[in-house]
Amino acid sequence: MRAVLQRVTRASVRAGGETVGEIACGLVVLLGIARDDTRADAEYLVEKVAALRVFDDAEGRMNRSVADAGGGLLVVSQFTLYGDVRRGRRPSWIDAAPPEVAEPLYELFVAEARARLPSVETGSFRREMEVELVNDGPVTILLDSRKLF
DSSP states (O other): OEEEEEEEEEEEEEETTEEEEEESSEEEEEEEOBTTOOHHHHHHHHHHHHHOOOEEOTTSOEEEOTTTTTOEEEEEEOGGGGOBOSSSSSOBOTTBOOHHHHHHHHHHHHHHHHHHOSOEEEOOTTSOOEEEEEEEEEEEEEEETTSOO
């Protein structure tokens, strides 16, 4: 499971012409799910996201989590994080989970995030979306449940 986190001052996602998720200060989580991901991948990644200290403390150091900062999460499914472009010019999606595998793991990630944080919004799974955000910093972090450091 992969995530691109962006610290934001505000963000929203629209699908079908309507806003389906919106946060003020917080993190946008672009979430990609691989075909062999499991519940353990989702649980590991949500714990990492919730505890990651990427918000400034009183001294200007990144020392606070999204919860410490009173921020929210905007979780957006993004299978394109598993696009493989090592060969040719068109991405291969072979490593991305099919929707029937990805959606339950996406929903699990969101449910676990909601159990840890007071404000969690989402996009719409398997729909074309427009994501608008103001990256704060800019701070962008890449996470991968299979690259345990």
